[in-house]
Amino acid sequence: MSILIKNAKLLLTPTKTIEKGNLYIEDKKIVDFKKHSADTVIDASDHVVMPGLINAHTHIPMVFLRGLAEDLPLKQWLEKEVWPREKKVNGKIVYHAALLGMAEALASGTTSIVDMYFFQKELATAAKESGIRAWLGYGSMDGVPSSELDTEIKNERAAIRAVMDTGSERVMPIISPHSPYTCSKELLIHSGEASKELNLPLQIHVSETKDEVKQLRKVVGKPPLKYLDTLGLIGPRTIIAHGVWLTPGEVMLTSKRGATLAHCPVSNFKLGSGIAPIHKYIEKGMNVALGTDGPASNNSLNMFEEMKVAALGQKLSVPDFASRKVIDMATVNGARPLDGQLGELKPGNKADIIIMNLNGPNMAPVVNKTQIINNLVYGARGSNLSHVIVNGEVVAKDGRALRIDVEKSSRLLLKEMDKRGVL
Amino acid sequence: MSILIKNAKLLLTPTKTIEKGNLYIEDKKIVDFKKHSADTVIDASDHVVMPGLINAHTHIPMVFLRGLAEDLPLKQWLEKEVWPREKKVNGKIVYHAALLGMAEALASGTTSIVDMYFFQKELATAAKESGIRAWLGYGSMDGVPSSELDTEIKNERAAIRAVMDTGSERVMPIISPHSPYTCSKELLIHSGEASKELNLPLQIHVSETKDEVKQLRKVVGKPPLKYLDTLGLIGPRTIIAHGVWLTPGEVMLTSKRGATLAHCPVSNFKLGSGIAPIHKYIEKGMNVALGTDGPASNNSLNMFEEMKVAALGQKLSVPDFASRKVIDMATVNGARPLDGQLGELKPGNKADIIIMNLNGPNMAPVVNKTQIINNLVYGARGSNLSHVIVNGEVVAKDGRALRIDVEKSSRLLLKEMDKRGVL
Known part of the structure; x- marks a missing residue:
């Protein structure tokens, strides 16, 4: 499976950025910052792409x-x-x-x-x-x-x-x-x-x-x-x-x-x-x-x-x-203590990546790189995320974890807590 | 215009709650906690209704x-x-x-x-x-x-x-x-x-x-x-x-x-x-x-x-x-210093009300009243809101202010800042 994220502001690390570029993922890893054809293409204009x-x-x-x-x-x-x-x-x-x-x-x-x-x-x-x-x-x-x-x-x-x-x-x-x-x-x-x-x-x-x-x-x-x-x-x-x-x-x-x-x-x-x-x-x-x-x-x-x-x-x-x-x-x-192939966007690293929409009122106006980084620390919310990618797979989209049934787990959790007298 | 919010957990004040009830709004004010027919009916099951x-x-x-x-x-x-x-x-x-x-x-x-x-x-x-x-x-x-x-x-x-x-x-x-x-x-x-x-x-x-x-x-x-x-x-x-x-x-x-x-x-x-x-x-x-x-x-x-x-x-x-x-x-x-008809849900007060969805994973599990209040302080996000009502009108829904064109204001703000040398 391959993913191309295109037209994005890439925050490779907090000090290394690409103003407008692509990020190509194949076989669970970041391959390079070139354009490729891919199974999934995500247009990330007005988005920041950064390490998970x-x-x-x-x-x-x-x-x-x-x-x-x-x-x-x-x-x-x-x-x-x-x-x-x-x-x-x-x-x-x-x-x-x-x-x-x-x-x-x-x-x-x-x-x-x-x-x-x-x-x-x-x-x-x-x-x-x-x-x-x-x-x-x-x-x-x-x-x-x-x-x-x-x-x-x-x-x-x-x-x-x-x-x-x-x-x-x-x-x-x-x-x-x-x-x-x-x-x-x-x-x-x-x-x-x-x-x-x-x-x-x-x-x-x-x-x-x-x-x-x-x-x-x-x-x-x-x-x-x-x-x-x-x-x-x-x-x-x-x-x-x-x-x-x-x-x-x-x-x-x-x-x-x-x-x-x-x-x-x-x-x-x-x-x-x-x-x-x-x-x-x-x-x-x-x-x-x-x-x-x-x-x-x-x-x-x-x-x-x-x-x-x-x-x-x-x-x-x-x-x-x-x-x-x-x-x-x-x-x-x-x-650092866990896995040398995580935490930065670079070729060969594992594809754990988040994509943030900069169009929310809490991130506006978008002026420059330094300001975006400041706003990521002080203004950003989970709700600004459009995609969360782990190991080359989109696992959350628009504020929702795709593989988890929240309603079902809430219900079964409460039921079991009640049964065991934990409430 | 009238709004009926039904089946809700009502947090009238942090110490006064109704486990499951209705809230009826007419002519910009909270009328009572009874059922009425209304122009807009909001089913607020699994939601908390509280003062804005x-x-x-x-x-x-x-x-x-x-x-x-x-x-x-x-x-x-x-x-x-x-x-x-x-x-x-x-x-x-x-x-x-x-x-x-x-x-x-x-x-x-x-x-x-x-x-x-x-x-x-x-x-x-x-x-x-x-x-x-x-x-x-x-x-x-x-x-x-x-x-x-x-x-x-x-x-x-x-x-x-x-x-x-x-x-x-x-x-x-x-x-x-x-x-x-x-x-x-x-x-x-x-x-x-x-x-x-x-x-x-x-x-x-x-x-x-x-x-x-x-x-x-x-x-x-x-x-x-x-x-x-x-x-x-x-x-x-x-x-x-x-x-x-x-x-x-x-x-x-x-x-x-x-x-x-x-x-x-x-x-x-x-x-x-x-x-x-x-x-x-x-x-x-x-x-x-x-x-x-x-x-x-x-x-x-x-x-x-x-x-x-x-x-x-x-x-x-x-x-x-x-x-x-x-x-x-x-x-x-x-x-208190502004307007005696705000800040609590009670008949006669102005209808400034927010409705929060309790089904998000950040609010789960929902156990009891005290726990909901704790989670409102420590766990809730704006993204849990389903409706925001001011003066009897729904002005934001599902995380979006309905009357404001964010994209347009961002664009015009940046343009003017650039023109005036504020950037």
Whole structure:
């Protein structure tokens, strides 16, 4: 199958553009910027074509919890509202909630997600069916000190197998120990080794809240990221989720190791965790990506909104923070730990591409390249998207994920939640 | 003309709901919640019907500056980018830019705007044509000390006449001295008197930045709001825009006077002005409304986004801040200084109403009333709107403002900007 996108403004990266050009896709990849005959021709006059957005940290099935419990601090929220409900969750709930989340993500321009949750078989099935590109991780946790190390290692292995079993090149596993405060030293060491042995990326929650950092320091005598580094977890394929409270030393270390931070500003605001000073992190050479976190603490899976809030959060203290940087965060920086063939429009890269209509009143007037980039950060909405292409296939069009039946999944999700007493 | 909205979830106010009911509109007003035959019947099953959103502070024609200059601190941004361009602006630019802004506002659920700008004739024409409800103010400023008091008083009177001359009941003037640091004492006193004599609301920028407060205190020996109060400007029909840096005494005074604060969180973040502690203001009894500020410093005119950012900004320090409160801010609180017949769905009130589809994946699953309200704050988008009704007329449908030709206004705006050297 081939697609020709013609007459488009091409945003290859935030600093490399083609004013009016073509983009040719064949066999799931970007071939070149020439004109070709193709199975599908998309006339993209008055449109911007850019890399699909990469949501570098989420818990997508938490759609089932969206809006159900609000206005609580993190600890109470987890202990009173989230965990009791999560105990009753089954694969069916995860499957339908994930499909709804993927529909929202795709419709608003996200082509890749990095997820951490449970029920990998159902999650992988949802990802395969939806058309999204997904790294799915089993959030392993065995307690500190360990109470179920072997079980968790077994669970993790089964989860990896379940993901691989889909046989989809778009659906991949990621090693995902939950955090240094919920995983034993042994499980953490095992996770780092597994990542290297299996050549898989690794994600872990680090320094989300001030309290959690304080508590952990008491137990292990080091700040969280340094601790994880001594256990071998911090490298170029590592995604650190949150990192709101990294010490200057940890910032340097993260940069030196080439690890990626997944900044999740909406969730960090909403749970009162704080604003990660990513302008400083970027200055120190850190690769900063962007994530929505789970829809229970956001409550959206919308990377355009996340870009805006990310920029706003920095501008509060650094008004000249360059907006363009958040486009890097949402594209190429997210790709780095995952897949070298994503995040930029260039020949040979995988065809994960979004096409935005510039004719909406929220994007008007269209004056020049710099202004379009600013408007992509501050003004664009998912509703401006005309096409979302993943792996060379149009999977969303005009704000609708084509492969997902939203009405059906909503209905079946509610039915199952009711049955299991999750409502 | 009559409209019956049937089978809807009615959110009369954030705390008063009807699970499944009807809403009947006749002669531009809400009549009752019974079934009637009507000229237009809207089946709103799986929809929420709520009061239209009130944008309590904006400069809507600044659409022409949107995205053109970014990443600068306030002073440089104004002096280098905004003011030189604004000098070249004419009525045509304002007219088309305003139409684009009104299209965006209407399509995303805003039924009323409070504006401060220049070229009231063209602005009023745009408002009349677009179908939006608008309070339009001439941003008067004569310098401190005054250099052109008489001219500004004349300009203001002419602007009021221009607005009244449209003859539209939806389009009204508002007295709008720019700020205590750009207006002389005489102009401020005159403005307060004019507001009372003409029975018009009054809006003014107050305490947006820390520096501005410091500077003014040096000149007048008082904090800004206290100063304005001694000049007679602070009363129940006053809208204070921003108020990021009010002193505790000023907060008490604002509450006592029954004045309204228009909180503009996105703009305050983006220009690095700070986060107004509105949770404290509300606690002290202040009527807090919500505004987007101008699209040059936002860059959107989207009140759903503004609600979310408003909630996030408070949650950063007060995680249990009740999300519901921002719906009050965006509806009934905004109505208070303007028009007692707006902001709530009740018999006799003006029919400014929005209808939201709950079937989008970003709103799923729909569980209960509280959860819907949470999702309206954190998950809803303009794209969920099916109908926007102002003064009993459907003026936007499925994300499109029906009376505005966006393509035409974009084209003519660009042409005129080019001609005047504004690009």
